[in-house]
Each structure stands twice: as C-alpha cells, then as structure tokens.
Amino acid sequence: MSTIAFIGVGNMGGPMARNLLKAEHAVTAFDLSASVLEPVLKAGAKKAATANEAVTDADIVVTMLPAGQHVRSVYLDNGILGAAKKGALLIDSSTIDIDSARIVHAAAEKAGFDFLDAPVSGGVGGAEAGTLTFMCGGSEKAFARGLPALEKMGKRIVLAGGAGAGQAAKICNNMLLAISMIGTCEAFVLAEKLGLDPQKLFDIASTSSGQCWSLTTYCPVPGPVPTSPSNRGYAGGFASALMLKDLKLAQAAAQSSGATTPLGAEATQLYSLLAAKGQGGLDFSGIIKMLRGEI
Numbered sequence: 001m002s003t004i005a006f007i008g009v010g011n012m013g014g015p016m017a018r019n020l021l022k023a024e025h026a027v028t029a030f031d032l033s034a035s036v037l038e039p040v041l042k043a044g045a046k047k048a049a050t051a052n053e054a055v056t057d058a059d060i061v062v063t064m065l066p067a068g069q070h071v072r073s074v075y076l077d078n079g080i081l082g083a084a085k086k087g088a089l090l091i092d093s094s095t096i097d098i099d100s101a102r103i104v105h106a107a108a109e110k111a112g113f114d115f116l117d118a119p120v121s122g123g124v125g126g127a128e129a130g131t132l133t134f135m136c137g138g139s140e141k142a143f144a145r146g147l148p149a150l151e152k153m154g155k156r157i158v159l160a161g162g163a164g165a166g167q168a169a170k171i172c173n174n175m176l177l178a179i180s181m182i183g184t185c186e187a188f189v190l191a192e193k194l195g196l197d198p199q200k201l202f203d204i205a206s207t208s209s210g211q212c213w214s215l216t217t218y219c220p221v222p223g224p225v226p227t228s229p230s231n232r233g234y235a236g237g238f239a240s241a242l243m244l245k246d247l248k249l250a251q252a253a254a255q256s257s258g259a260t261t262p263l264g265a266e267a268t269q270l271y272s273l274l275a276a277k278g279q280g281g282l283d284f285s286g287i288i289k290m291l292r293g294e295i
Contacts, residue, residue, distance in 0.1 A: 005058035013064035015127040023152040030054040052083035068100030105163035114142035119170040131155040137165035174246040181214040185288035220285040234286030241280030244271040
C-alpha cells in the first residue's frame, strides 16, 4: 500500500483520509486546526507538524483546501514542490479557480511531478461513504497512477481532460445544479400557491419531462425523498455558502472565456442574497425558504 500525505482534513478531507486508512494505506495528515485533525489521528493517521513535513516520505500527496490562494501557497512558495520526494504523485481535490489549478500544474510539471486537479462531487455524505465523484484534470499517466487511491475514496473517477479540466467540469456541473435546484424550488412554491399537494407534483414531475437530480434525489420539500436535507430542516448537506463559492468561480470563468451564462449569473445573485441574510450554512436546497418569503 502507498504512503499518502493528506493536507486539509476538514469536513471533506477528514472522511476521505479515513477511507484511505480503512484501505490500509499509511496516512500522514496535516491541518491547521487541531480539532479536525484529531478524528483522523484517532483513525490511525500519523501527525505532521507542517505540510512540508507531511509530504517528505509520501508516495502520493492529496490536498483539500479552501481556495486557490491556499493551494498556490501550499504547493508553491517553498512548499510541497520543494519538499515532496522525487516521483511523488500530487493530487489537489480542492475546488478552486482554473487559473490557479493550471499554475500549480505547470509548476509541478517543471519540478518533475505528475499532478492531478481532482475536485469532487458528492458532499460530506459521499466523502463518508466513499462514493464521491472525482473530476480529474491531468495526463493519462497521472490519472492511471492516482486511480487506485482515488477508488478508495470515490465511486466514479473520470479523466475530464488536461490541466484544469477537473476544475472546469466541477464548476460547470455545480452551476447546472444550482440552476436546476432554483427551478425545482420555484415549481414547488408555485404548486403550494395553487393548492397542489407537493407529493402529487413530485409523483408527476419525477416521471415526466421535469425530472432532474434536484427533484428526485435532493427534493427541496420534506416527504418525497426521505434522505434529502429538507427533512432535517435543511441542515447538513451542501452548504449554500459553498454553492455560492462555486457559482462565483463559474462566473469568473465565464467572464474570462467570453461565455454567456445568464441563468448562472442569476443563480449567483440569488445565493448571494441568501448568504447576505445570514443563511450561508443552510443546505443549498434551503433557498426554497427564501423563495417562500420565510427568510
């Protein structure tokens, strides 16, 4: 089994690292927060004092960090690229801007490392269950090297293309998800106003042309899909603040590439308003509460 360094073991990185430990990989972990590091250490990981110390003997390095500036800082600026052992595979599973991903890709290649940008979809539940989807950008060689470890953390691993393609796939997917969720919420709000039973709307739309993941797997009203966050007061799941982050990344990419995304722009505005109301911790399906005028 490989020796793996895991940098960033919070809500997503923590369960991902624990799944690697369950698969009998040797994991050395680092995080600035002692509280999020503790469960990984209890699961059997070795503690590192710094990110650079964590990667010194690692065959594979996995990072899960908040934003592009953190990824650039950890890899560049006398970071991982200078501390990792020769031949290590570097995998960044953060969701960041495409430019940052490509900058780190280029620097890693220049330093002689294989690198994948490999953001994930599936949320905390998918991270816990080991059913994440990994959207990877990089060479076929790097992908083949990373696949055995990624398969211990995810159910579907896709090579989307070259450097930055993983990030591109992630933000396009999540922009579509946000738009479809808003549309689904609007349909249920209208149905309520018209006196239509939400279960009846679900039964009809889920087997008709309105069918989508936001409806059938993540229904924004309680009842039809018992596992959706709507049954838990919109707690847990995928936070609205994280959806807003991804939407902003998509809008920045749209602007830089000249793409026209009016619905993506509107979705960004709506989730910005939800965050401004202090509801960034609400699951993103909870935007239905704002559409109802409840918040």
